[in-house]
Amino acid sequence: MSFLLPCPNCGxxxxxxxxxxxxxxxxxxxxxxxxxxxxxxxxxxNAAGVQREWWCHRLGCEAWFQAERDTRTNEVLSTEVPAEK
Amino acid sequence: MRLPPQPGERLDRGRELEFTFHGAEVxxxxxxxxxxxxxxxxxxxFSRSFKYHRPRxxxxxxxxxxxxxxxxxxIPNVRxxxxxxxxxxxxxxxxxxxxxxxxxxxxTDKIGGPFTPVGFYYRTMIRPRRFWPLYEKxxxxxxxxxxxxxxxxxxxxxxVEHRRAEVLVIGAGASGRExxxxxxxxxxxxxxxxxxxxxxxxxxxxxxxxxxxxGIYEGGLVPVDAGTVLYRYRxxxxxxxxxxxxxxxxxxGNDLVGVVLPEAVRRLVGRWSLRPxxxxxxxxxxxxxxxxxxxxxxxxxxxxxxxDLRERRVREIAxxxxxxxxxxxxxxxxxxxxxxxxxxxxxxxxxALLAHAGAKVNYDxxxxxxxxxxxxxxxxxxxxxxxxxxxxxxxAATYNGASGKGKCFVCVCEDVTDKDVKRAxxxxxxxxxxxxxxxxxxxxxxxxKLCHVPSxxxxxxxxxxxxxxxxxxxxxxxxxxxxxxxxxxxxHEPAQRTSIHHRHKELGAKMMWTGTWRRPHSYGxxxxxxxxxxxxxxVIDVSTLGKLLVSGPDAVAFLERLYPNRFADLKTGRIRxxxxxxxxxxxxxxxxxxxLAEDDFYVTTTSTGAGAVVEWxxxxxxxxxxxxxxxxVTGALAAVNVxxxxxxxxxxxxxxLDVSSEAFTYLDAKHAHVTGVPSLILRIGFVGELGYEIHxxxxxxxxxxxxxxxxxxxxxxxxxxxxPQRILRLEKMHILVGQDTDSESNVLEASMPWxxxxxxxDFVGKWxxxxxxxxxxxxxxVGFETESGVVPDEGGQIVIGGRPGGRVxxxxxxxxxxxxxxxxxxxxxxAEEDAELAVKVNGSVExxxxxxxxxxxxxxEHLRM
Numbered sequence: 001m002s003f004l005l006p007c008p009n010c011g012x013x014x015x016x017x018x019x020x021x022x023x024x025x026x027x028x029x030x031x032x033x034x035x036x037x038x039x040x041x042x043x044x045x046n047a048a049g050v051q052r053e054w055w056c057h058r059l060g061c062e063a064w065f066q067a068e069r070d071t072r073t074n075e076v077l078s079t080e081v082p083a084e085k
Numbered sequence: 086m087r088l089p090p091q092p093g094e095r096l097d098r099g100r101e102l103e104f105t106f107h108g109a110e111v112x113x114x115x116x117x118x119x120x121x122x123x124x125x126x127x128x129x130x131f132s133r134s135f136k137y138h139r140p141r142x143x144x145x146x147x148x149x150x151x152x153x154x155x156x157x158x159x160i161p162n163v164r165x166x167x168x169x170x171x172x173x174x175x176x177x178x179x180x181x182x183x184x185x186x187x188x189x190x191x192x193t194d195k196i197g198g199p200f201t202p203v204g205f206y207y208r209t210m211i212r213p214r215r216f217w218p219l220y221e222k223x224x225x226x227x228x229x230x231x232x233x234x235x236x237x238x239x240x241x242x243x244x245v246e247h248r249r250a251e252v253l254v255i256g257a258g259a260s261g262r263e264x265x266x267x268x269x270x271x272x273x274x275x276x277x278x279x280x281x282x283x284x285x286x287x288x289x290x291x292x293x294x295x296x297x298x299x300g301i302y303e304g305g306l307v308p309v310d311a312g313t314v315l316y317r318y319r320x321x322x323x324x325x326x327x328x329x330x331x332x333x334x335x336x337x338g339n340d341l342v343g344v345v346l347p348e349a350v351r352r353l354v355g356r357w358s359l360r361p362x363x364x365x366x367x368x369x370x371x372x373x374x375x376x377x378x379x380x381x382x383x384x385x386x387x388x389x390x391x392x393d394l395r396e397r398r399v400r401e402i403a404x405x406x407x408x409x410x411x412x413x414x415x416x417x418x419x420x421x422x423x424x425x426x427x428x429x430x431x432x433x434x435x436x437a438l439l440a441h442a443g444a445k446v447n448y449d450x451x452x453x454x455x456x457x458x459x460x461x462x463x464x465x466x467x468x469x470x471x472x473x474x475x476x477x478x479x480x481a482a483t484y485n486g487a488s489g490k491g492k493c494f495v496c497v498c499e500d501v502t503d504k505d506v507k508r509a510x511x512x513x514x515x516x517x518x519x520x521x522x523x524x525x526x527x528x529x530x531x532x533x534k535l536c537h538v539p540s541x542x543x544x545x546x547x548x549x550x551x552x553x554x555x556x557x558x559x560x561x562x563x564x565x566x567x568x569x570x571x572x573x574x575x576x577h578e579p580a581q582r583t584s585i586h587h588r589h590k591e592l593g594a595k596m597m598w599t600g601t602w603r604r605p606h607s608y609g610x611x612x613x614x615x616x617x618x619x620x621x622x623x624v625i626d627v628s629t630l631g632k633l634l635v636s637g638p639d640a641v642a643f644l645e646r647l648y649p650n651r652f653a654d655l656k657t658g659r660i661r662x663x664x665x666x667x668x669x670x671x672x673x674x675x676x677x678x679x680x681l682a683e684d685d686f687y688v689t690t691t692s693t694g695a696g697a698v699v700e701w702x703x704x705x706x707x708x709x710x711x712x713x714x715x716x717x718v719t720g721a722l723a724a725v726n727v728x729x730x731x732x733x734x735x736x737x738x739x740x741x742l743d744v745s746s747e748a749f750t751y752l753d754a755k756h757a758h759v760t761g762v763p764s765l766i767l768r769i770g771f772v773g774e775l776g777y778e779i780h781x782x783x784x785x786x787x788x789x790x791x792x793x794x795x796x797x798x799x800x801x802x803x804x805x806x807x808x809p810q811r812i813l814r815l816e817k818m819h820i821l822v823g824q825d826t827d828s829e830s831n832v833l834e835a836s837m838p839w840x841x842x843x844x845x846x847d848f849v850g851k852w853x854x855x856x857x858x859x860x861x862x863x864x865x866x867v868g869f870e871t872e873s874g875v876v877p878d879e880g881g882q883i884v885i886g887g888r889p890g891g892r893v894x895x896x897x898x899x900x901x902x903x904x905x906x907x908x909x910x911x912x913x914x915x916a917e918e919d920a921e922l923a924v925k926v927n928g929s930v931e932x933x934x935x936x937x938x939x940x941x942x943x944x945x946e947h948l949r950m
Contacts (some may be wrong), residue, residue: 001303002306004304014247021704028852030846037852037853040855041669049584054707058700062703063703064707065707068214082708084706
């Protein structure tokens with residue numbers, strides 16, 4: 001992987017400045033069943049196509065943000081810092 | 086011997102350079118390449134070939150072939166034909182036993198032919214099996230090209246530099262410069278990369294840098310080899326003007342010394358005023374060979390015969406030699422004496438970089454060349470690399486193998502002959518990709534520049550098909566040989582040192598690595614240092630702890646959700662131990678959390694976990710979108726821990742605080758000045774004795790330690806290192822995350838159930854911990870002591886019924902207790918006080934007893950003193 005990833009703060013930077021922790025997952029709201037828990041912990045869509053991921057600009061501004069990336073081409077369609085709730 | 090000055094000569098004849106070849110002093114001129122200087126001194130044999138150890142001489146003179154690869158100043162495999170000569174260079178030939186002229190291993194050429202066909206090492210040398218170590222030893226000694234000087238390897242430093250350009254042009258030939266001018270005229274920032282030192286003149290509106298593009302990677306990344314710096318170029322547009330590569334002819338004896346490609350003649354004569362030979366034969370399938378005639382005439386080389394294969398059909402070409410040097414060439418049976426044979430099999434566009442970028446490669450039947458097509462956006466090809474100016478040659482004429490005797494090389498790098506390729510086909514390697522891996526054609530230093538097309542032609546011919554059907558193998562970087570060091574970059578071993586580092590060394594500390602930190606292992610007497618902490622007063626540098634400030638209106642709620650403990654009820658000025666879990670319930674890190682104010686917390690982490698914890702905190706904060714600020718102050722603050730019965734007296738001397746146990750109790754956090762240094766003091770005790778952890782601005786590190794040692798001298802203060810700390814914490818059964826726990830451990834099974842407040846609504850890891858309770862424990866972390874006093878190895882086995890049933894995570898001898906103590910994971914039914922364990926130590930089994938409470942001061946009276 002050597003593509004450029006646009007950090008929402010710093011602009012396009014080599015991808016090796018970032019950490020990716022994978023797909024954005026949805027944490028169960030309350031007391032999940034065992035099945036729901038293991039789905040959340042261990043199962044991923046692993047899409048061949050566009051997926052939403054968590055990235056951190058570890059060697060830069062250290063911000064966490066979400067990116068929409070096409071896993072087939074590494075094209076990054078959008079990035080976004082999640083808003084405070 | 087040099088010719089009179091030639092037009093365009095690159096020599097500065099006023100500047101003679103002295104260097105050595107195998108220890109002998111030799112000379113060249115400024116402007117020479119190492120190879121041209123050696124050629125000028127009469128050297129004709131430059132190397133021994135990879136497999137057959139045949140003498141090899143200059144062939145391409147443009148950095149393509151492996152023939153001129155020598156060791157220069159202990160760096161192996163330097164392509165000396167393109168390496169400028171420098172004063173005092175130490176040059177040595179490689180890949181021979183004995184001497185370059187009389188290589189003992191050349192015997193493989195004499196007898197080896199029939200016995201060492203392609204892939205012989207897969208088939209022979211495997212029986213009898215017990216002889217393999219001998220075979221292996223021999224094979225290893227003869228394998229490979231060049232030797233690495235293990236002692237000098239680190240003297241050469243490499244760096245990586247990130248650079249950008251709007252347009253990057255690869256190649257500064259006429260078409261590269263034209264493209265550069267065109268882009269520059271449109272106002273773009275253009276950089277041209279050129280490997281040939283003769284073509285580095287600056288252009289109008291663009292920069293020309295010296296270096297070699299070694300590939301085109303994803304995202305338009307072009308690494309450029311510039312000697313000891315690797316430029317990582319990122320360009321919006323890449324123009325490939327890499328030219329074309331002169332192709333050899335394939336005939337018996339085509340590797341003899343004196344058989345050259347046309348560019349060798351052009352450079353030897355035109356650049357370095359050297360006469361390439363006394364009597365020449367030129368055989369050419371295109372114009373490339375023919376235009377060397379002028380150069381040969383200027384050099385005074387006698388032209389014995391010039392053959393244009395497009396006009397004259399030659400059935401048989403065979404070069405004959407003596408001592409590896411060409412003596413004559415036989416053309417359809419007619420012997421022509423010569424010491425120089427110029428061959429040209431046409432030019433093949435250098436499409437590899439374009440293929441790296443994702444272009445397709447098609448065969449052009451009319452011209453007999455492979456061409457890149459369907460270039461990806463942002464990449465263009467110009468000049469010969471795009472096929473411009475390459476006229477039709479006669480591809481069929483380039484192969485003349487079947488006719489003569491003697492070895493007929495398809496690939497000079499790997500010593501692969503036409504017979505090897507035919508044999509691979511006969512053995513059923515029916516795809517070019519498989520045949521490549523079997524024969525290793527194209528896998529040598531030239532990366533297929535000289536052998537790819539000839540091998541495809543031979544393959545097509547043998548399979549009675551055409552080149553288009555055979556197709557090409559996948560082109561992969563690097564396009565040019567590159568030093569491994571350049572890819573590895575500067576040998577960074579990041580070392581983090583605390584602000585007290587140098588004082589530790591002055592105090593005689595033995596330093597050790599803990600992650601990236603350098604920390605004192607001990608000051609020479611681990612047991613004595615531990616004892617002194619029990620008996621009097623010890624001080625340890627704990628600046629390596631991760632330190633975070635967590636503040637904001639949501640800070641309490643944030644920590645309540647991250648930690649399994651409760652924090653809402655933590656009073657200002659109080660401290661609580663916390664263990665961080667993942668949502669899978671696994672232990673990630675541990676540390677202390679001090680509440681400094683209603684919305685301000687000071688969080689410490691383990692020394693190696695600081696980075697991961699900060700990232701973890703920041704991530705959850707992004708997920709939850711809470712109103713929390715997280716500031717990493719790990720480097721900004723230093724910290725020392727003073728511990729021992731005399732610690733209170735010391736703190737009384739260093740601060741204005743009321744340090745009585747009523748006013749400053751265990752797990753209190755207080756701001757104070759310590760010998761004038763603004764500090765945060767945490768009354769905690771990892772080592773089990775009355776202790777104070779002083780956190781303060783890093784620059785005061787040495788000052789504070791000095792004050793402690795001075796004011797505590799009569800209290801018996803001594804610094805202690807990590808090893809005594811490990812003994813002391815083990816006496817208290819305090820876990821070390823990562824030592825006593827692994828990626829599977831959870832707080833329940835690690836015997837810290839009191840940490841997890843499962844009645845809280847939610848916290849990270851809660852559901853998984855609930856599941857652990859539901860499924861029941863599989864193992865448990867306990868303490869143990871061996872009956873014999875033997876200290877087992879950390880990682881040693883607990884044996885149950887003759888099988889491994891548990892493992893030791895920590896073990897030490899405690900002088901203070903007079904016992905060998907440790908911690909271990911055991912099955913839950915053995916997690917009972919006094920249960921008997923069998924611990925494997927050096928092959929025998931030692932009896933041990935389980936201990937569930939701390940070995941030392943189980944009720945924490947020393948801590949609360």
